[in-house]
Amino acid sequence: MAQTPPKNESQVETQKQSFGSRMVGTLLRRQEASIFVVAIILLVYFQASNAAFLSQGNLRNLGQFIAATAIIAVGLVMVMVLGEIDLSVGQTFAFAPIVMWIAYEQLLLVLPLAVIVGLLATAAIGLVNGTIRVYFGVPSFVVTLGMFFLLSGVNVTLVGGFPKTAPEASAIKSALGAYPYSGIIWCVVIVAFMHILLNHTRWGIHTFATGGNFTGARESGIKVDKIRVWNFALCSTLAGFAGILEAMRIDSIDPLAGGANTMFLAISAAVIGGTPLAGGVGTILGAFIGTLVLSVLQNGFTLQGVSAFTFNIILGVAVLVVMVLSVYIGRIRKGRKVT
Amino acid sequence: MTEHEVLRAENIAKGFGSVTALRDVSLRLEKGEVLGLIGDNGAGKSTLIKTITGFHRPDEGRLLLDGEETVLKSVSHAQSLGIQTVYQDLALVDDLSVYHNMFLNAEIVRKPFPFLNGRAMKEKTRQYLADIGVKIPSIDTEVAMLSGGQRQAIAVARAVYSDAKILLMDEPLAAMGAKEGAMILDLVQRLKDEGNVSIILIAHNYAHVFEVCDRVNVLQHGRITYDKNTGDTSVEELTELMVSEYRKARAGGEEE
Ligand SMILES: Nc1ncnc2c1ncn2[C@@H]1O[C@H](COP(=O)(O)OP(=O)(O)OP(=O)(O)O)[C@@H](O)[C@H]1O
Ligand SMILES: [Mg+2]
Numbered sequence: 343m344a345q346t347p348p349k350n351e352s353q354v355e356t357q358k359q360s361f362g363s364r365m366v367g368t369l370l371r372r373q374e375a376s377i378f379v380v381a382i383i384l385l386v387y388f389q390a391s392n393a394a395f396l397s398q399g400n401l402r403n404l405g406q407f408i409a410a411t412a413i414i415a416v417g418l419v420m421v422m423v424l425g426e427i428d429l430s431v432g433q434t435f436a437f438a439p440i441v442m443w444i445a446y447e448q449l450l451l452v453l454p455l456a457v458i459v460g461l462l463a464t465a466a467i468g469l470v471n472g473t474i475r476v477y478f479g480v481p482s483f484v485v486t487l488g489m490f491f492l493l494s495g496v497n498v499t500l501v502g503g504f505p506k507t508a509p510e511a512s513a514i515k516s517a518l519g520a521y522p523y524s525g526i527i528w529c530v531v532i533v534a535f536m537h538i539l540l541n542h543t544r545w546g547i548h549t550f551a552t553g554g555n556f557t558g559a560r561e562s563g564i565k566v567d568k569i570r571v572w573n574f575a576l577c578s579t580l581a582g583f584a585g586i587l588e589a590m591r592i593d594s595i596d597p598l599a600g601g602a603n604t605m606f607l608a609i610s611a612a613v614i615g616g617t618p619l620a621g622g623v624g625t626i627l628g629a630f631i632g633t634l635v636l637s638v639l640q641n642g643f644t645l646q647g648v649s650a651f652t653f654n655i656i657l658g659v660a661v662l663v664v665m666v667l668s669v670y671i672g673r674i675r676k677g678r679k680v681t
Numbered sequence: 682m683t684e685h686e687v688l689r690a691e692n693i694a695k696g697f698g699s700v701t702a703l704r705d706v707s708l709r710l711e712k713g714e715v716l717g718l719i720g721d722n723g724a725g726k727s728t729l730i731k732t733i734t735g736f737h738r739p740d741e742g743r744l745l746l747d748g749e750e751t752v753l754k755s756v757s758h759a760q761s762l763g764i765q766t767v768y769q770d771l772a773l774v775d776d777l778s779v780y781h782n783m784f785l786n787a788e789i790v791r792k793p794f795p796f797l798n799g800r801a802m803k804e805k806t807r808q809y810l811a812d813i814g815v816k817i818p819s820i821d822t823e824v825a826m827l828s829g830g831q832r833q834a835i836a837v838a839r840a841v842y843s844d845a846k847i848l849l850m851d852e853p854l855a856a857m858g859a860k861e862g863a864m865i866l867d868l869v870q871r872l873k874d875e876g877n878v879s880i881i882l883i884a885h886n887y888a889h890v891f892e893v894c895d896r897v898n899v900l901q902h903g904r905i906t907y908d909k910n911t912g913d914t915s916v917e918e919l920t921e922l923m924v925s926e927y928r929k930a931r932a933g934g935e936e937e
Contacts, residue, residue: 542796544788547781551774558772561736562786563757622776 374628377615377664381635388642395645402522404641406591409525410435410584412633414608415615416536417580419629420573422612423540424553425621426482428471428574431581431608433493435600438464438582439508439589440500446509453514457586464582465575467493472574476567482574490602497597506595519590528587529630532580537626549573554622610657611636614664635660685712686748687879688733688847693742694903695728702728704903706742710847713876715869717894717911718883719919721926724900726883727769730849733881734766735759746847757786763846767853769883771836775825779817780806782824783839809838814864829856837865841872848872848880854889862889869893887916901926 388395414431421428442460445451451459467489474485509515519525540546551559552566560566581600589595615632617624640653688710695703702725710716720726731737733744735753743750746762753759766772773782780799781788783806789798806820815834817827824832833856840848850869854862870893872878884890890897891911899907899922907922 538796544790544795544797547777547788547797548786550777551785554774554776555772558768558770558774559785561731561734561756561766561768561770561772563735563755563760564786565755565757622774 374616374625374631377628377631377635381631381638384635384638384642388638388645392642392645395642400641400645404637405523405526405529407641408633408637409529410588411604411608411611411637412529412630413532413584413587414581414604415611415629415633416533416626417577418608418612419617419624419626420536420540420549421482421577422609422617422619423549423621423624424570424573425619426475426570426574427486427609427619428468428577428581429483429486429605430467430471430489430493431577432600432602432605433490433497434464434467434578434581435585435588435604436497436597437467437493438585439595439599440497440597442586442589443506443508443595444500447506453509453512456509457514457518460586461579461582464585465579467582468575468578469571471578472571475574476570490605494601501595501597503597505597508589508593508595515590519587520593522591525587525591528583532583533626533630536580540624540626545569550622550624553624607636607657608633610661613661618665686710687712687746689745689748690729690733691743691745693729693732693739693744695725695732695737695739701903703732703739706900706903706905708898708905710879710881712879713873714896715873715880715882715894717890717897718881718900719885719887719890719897719923720900721923725903726900727851729900730766730768730851730881730883733759733847734764734849760786760843763844764849765840765843765845765847766849767833767836767840767851769851769855771832773824773832773836776823778823779820779827779835782835783809783820785839787839787843805842806838809842810834813838813841813868815861830858830861833857834861834865837868841868845878848878850880851883852885853882854884854886866893887919890919891916899923 385396394400414435418428418431438460440460441463442456445459446453446456449456449459471482471485471489474480475482508520511520517524519528540549548559548564548569551562551564552569556566559569585600588599611632612624612629613619613632614635615625615628615630617629636657639656640650643649643653643656686709688708690706690708693703693706694701706725706729708716708729718726718729728737732739733753735756735758738753744753745751751762753762772785774785777785780802784802789801789805790796791798803820810817810820813834815831815838817831817834824835827835833853837850837853840850854865857865866889869880869882872880873893882890882894894911896908896910897914897919898905899919901907
């Protein structure tokens with residue numbers, strides 16, 4: 343190759359890598375890619391073993407299940423990229439529809455306003471989580487564990503211990519979960535929005551930077567406190583929105599909805615999708631595909647009559663394997679480091 | 682060339698709990714000047730830099746920018762006033778690509794939309810690196826994959842090409858090979874010739890200091906104890922100054 347001016351040097355270098363090695367590199371780099379392959383294999387497997395799997399009715403169920411978990415998981419990614427965690431999302435999930443119900447039934451607000459009040463209340467929860475984390479220096483695990491118990495009690499207290507019926511049918515209600523496909527439509531829109539936010543805006547880059555090198559981010563002038571507090575708020579708000587969608591869908595305001603199970607499932611989905619808790623790394627699309635995999639597994643097993651306990655075993659193994667693999671792949675990548 | 686003082690620090694003190702890093706530091710920087718700052722490990726050089734860059738709040742003392750007293754509220758505040766820094770720890774994010782790091786907190790967006798303009802950032806990154814003469818395999822790779830010198834080059838390029846009025850460089854040559862180090866020194870010389878930017882350069886290699894600096898300050902025991910134009914001193918004199926300090930300390934006859 344003839345001598346090129348220095349300006350083009352880096353381009354030439356890139357092109358010299360073969361397509362194959364770039365593909366391998368991408369697979370190693372992008373955990374979404376491997377989890378996506380798993381998702382496809384599972385889909386094929388369950389369809390082969392049970393023709394009802396890809397039936398319209400079952401796809402609808404699947405979509406409804408995916409929607410709520412994926413919206414929560416995607417919010418968690420923002421917090422997990424920071425190296426933080428929010429254990430209270432399952433309770434926030436139940437809290438939003440309860441506040442909405444109070445605003446609607448007792449304060450007699452119109453439904454859209456009531457929904458906004460519910461979402462603002464969850465945003466406030468996130469702001470409290472973030473503020474205690476950032477300005478009081480309490481680890482987020484502890485802060486949100488406290489919030490988890492606090493909200494569990496508050497939720498039950500607010501509705502006097504019993505589920506309430508959701509607001510009566512309306513176009514708004516249909517759009518916010520009652521129409522069978524509205525959940526998955528919202529989910530896709532939110533995933534797309536959050537993917538763009540995390541990967542194609544300054545906010546996202548600053549989130550990665552804050553999680554990846556906190557001191558460095560601060561030295562670069564990034565407003566790390568603002569980034570952290572508002573990502574907690576975003577995470578809570580998304581969990582609350584998922585809760586409202588779900589309440590409208592099942593037509594009930596249940597103080598025991600969500601909870602620890604939902605929270606752990608959403609965290610697992612994010613982890614399996616390629617967002618470890620270490621901070622600095624994370625993917626929105628991965629969290630979505632992770633949710634897809636877990637939902638397909640659970641749904642497929644249910645169709646086959648496999649028990650929920652088996653699902654738990656598989657979920658546990660999956661999380662462990664993924665974490666071991668990601669540490670291992672991390673080592674391989676470090677091994678390739680050119681020094 | 683005493684025409685215009687861009688920066689003046691007066692009686693700056695900064696401690697961390699029981700550690701007093703800066704006791705009483707006064708320092709000035711003139712327009713277009715390159716000031717060398719030397720001192721032992723742990724003397725407080727980086728702490729001083731971080732105070733001028735808005736990262737630390739001084740416990741006491743004040744800063745004057747262009748003769749005006751200024752309280753820096755944050756690093757971004759200092760940046761908005763034209764102060765840019767190459768930190769000793771480089772402030773790079775390992776998981777982000779070279780070009781993301783190059784434009785960290787100065788990202789180019791597709792106005793009026795808030796979306797990042799990756800193409801523009803890559804193009805400029807290539808141009809900056811080529812300008813300095815530093816080779817990096819691919820600007821899409823994560824910074825974690827780069828060598829120490831390559832990382833340092835990115836940190837230097839980031840500060841130098843950010844339209845700074847005051848450039849603070851904390852050991853920018855520490856990880857550089859002889860050739861790359863010379864490139865960075867050439868770059869500093871070029872900036873000096875252009876005369877728009879004033880620079881504080883921290884270095885442990887006195888030869889580097891004499892190569893590009895107009896004036897040299899020594900930071901010892903939390904104070905500036907020495908201030909001379911480089912023309913009026915020599916590598917030998919500085920070495921003697923620093924080593925005699927060490928001998929005195931070893932003899933145990935040090936008075937505070
Ligand atoms: N964030 C901090 N917390 C506590 N102590 C600190 C902190 N930063 C610096 N120090 C202390 O302040 C003193 C000065 O440190 P500083 O990093 O400014 O030295 P330096 O002159 O830059 O040294 P070197 O040449 O090794 O870079 C040291 O004793 C250090 O331990
Ligand atoms: Mg230092």
